Amino acid sequence: DHAHGPAKGLMRWVLTTNHKDIGTLYLWFSFCMFLLGGSFAMVIRAELFQPGLQIVAPAFFNQMTTMHGLIMVFGAVMPAFVGLANWMIPLMIGAPDMALPRMNNFSFWLLPAAFALLISTLFMAGGGPNFGWTFYAPLSTTYAPESVTYFIFAIHLMGISSIMGAINVIATILNLRAPGMTLMKMPLFVWTWLITAFLLIAVMPVLAGVVTM
Numbered sequence: 639d640h641a642h643g644p645a646k647g648l649m650r651w652v653l654t655t656n657h658k659d660i661g662t663l664y665l666w667f668s669f670c671m672f673l674l675g676g677s678f679a680m681v682i683r684a685e686l687f688q689p690g691l692q693i694v695a696p697a698f699f700n701q702m703t704t705m706h707g708l709i710m711v712f713g714a715v716m717p718a719f720v721g722l723a724n725w726m727i728p729l730m731i732g733a734p735d736m737a738l739p740r741m742n743n744f745s746f747w748l749l750p751a752a753f754a755l756l757i758s759t760l761f762m763a764g765g766g767p768n769f770g771w772t773f774y775a776p777l778s779t780t781y782a783p784e785s786v787t788y789f790i791f792a793i794h795l796m797g798i799s800s801i802m803g804a805i806n807v808i809a810t811i812l813n814l815r816a817p818g819m820t821l822m823k824m825p826l827f828v829w830t831w832l833i834t835a836f837l838l839i840a841v842m843p844v845l846a847g848v849v850t851m
Contacts, residue, residue, distance in 0.1 A: 652747075655739035657724045660746050664721030667749060671713030674757075678706040700768035701760060707771025712796050713753055720803055723831050727807065730825045732816025737809035745802035752795035759785035759792075773849055793849050797842040804835035804842075811835075 645653050654660060681702045685692050694702070724742070728735055736742045759766040764783035778786065811832050815824070824832075 653743070655735070655743050657728050657736045657739070657742065660736075660742050661721045661724030663746055664717045664724060667746075668714050668718040668721060671709050671717070671753065675706050675709035675714055678702045678709065682706060697765060697768055700770070701766040704767045704769060704771050705757070705760070708756065708793075709753070711771070712793075713749075716800070717749060723807060727810060727828055727831060728814070730828050731811060731814065731819060733810060733814035736806050737814055738806045741802050742806055745799045745806065748795050748799040748802075752792045752799065755788055755795070756792035759788050762788070790849050794846055797846050800838050801842050804838040807831050807835040808839075 644650050644656075651659065651663060654663075681694060682699065685694055685699050724736065727733070762783075762785040764785060766785055767778070767782065767789045769777035769782060811824070811828060821829075
């Protein structure tokens with residue numbers, strides 16, 4: 639059998655390099671993380687329903703607050719926008735696909751691995767990170783639980799995914815526009831993503847250094 643069609647079943651989604659498939663994967667991942675982050679928010683709101691301790695210990699409440707912030711920002715909001723970018727940018731500029739399709743696939747699959755690692759910290763000795771999603775020092779350094787090492791590595795994986803995605807967006811927009819489409823003729827959505835991609839490449843290494851120190 640020398641057919642070279644797309645893989646069937648689950649492997650089609652695991653191995654896909656189609657920008658629409660990857661955009662759909664990002665959107666579904668974002669939806670799942672939104673539900674998970676929302677469930678953490680429900681724990682927070684239930685605890686704050688009235689004064690005093692209600693359902694969880696103070697340390698676990700702090701873990702929920704930390705996880706909720708990270709999951710909503712890096713797991714729900716950002717992948718939702720990246721999913722829309724994967725779907726829309728090639729269509730808007732007349733490109734057949736993203737410039738680096740295999741890297742596009744890899745940058746997505748880093749995210750489930752990163753969030754699986756992040757959520758696994760809740761089950762480790764000493765509990766998950768409990769210092770807030772902005773990594774307040776010295777709570778995130780001197781007084782952090784042992785699981786903070788895995789937490790930092792998960793943040794690094796998210797950052798690597800973001801940098802790879804940003805490189806892909808820049809390469810696509812600068813090299814795969816339809817004939818006659820100058821930068822000044824690009825849709826505003828594409829322009830916003832071009833600027834955002836440069837900002838991501840500038841900011842993510844700084845964030846990686848900050849959370850590591």
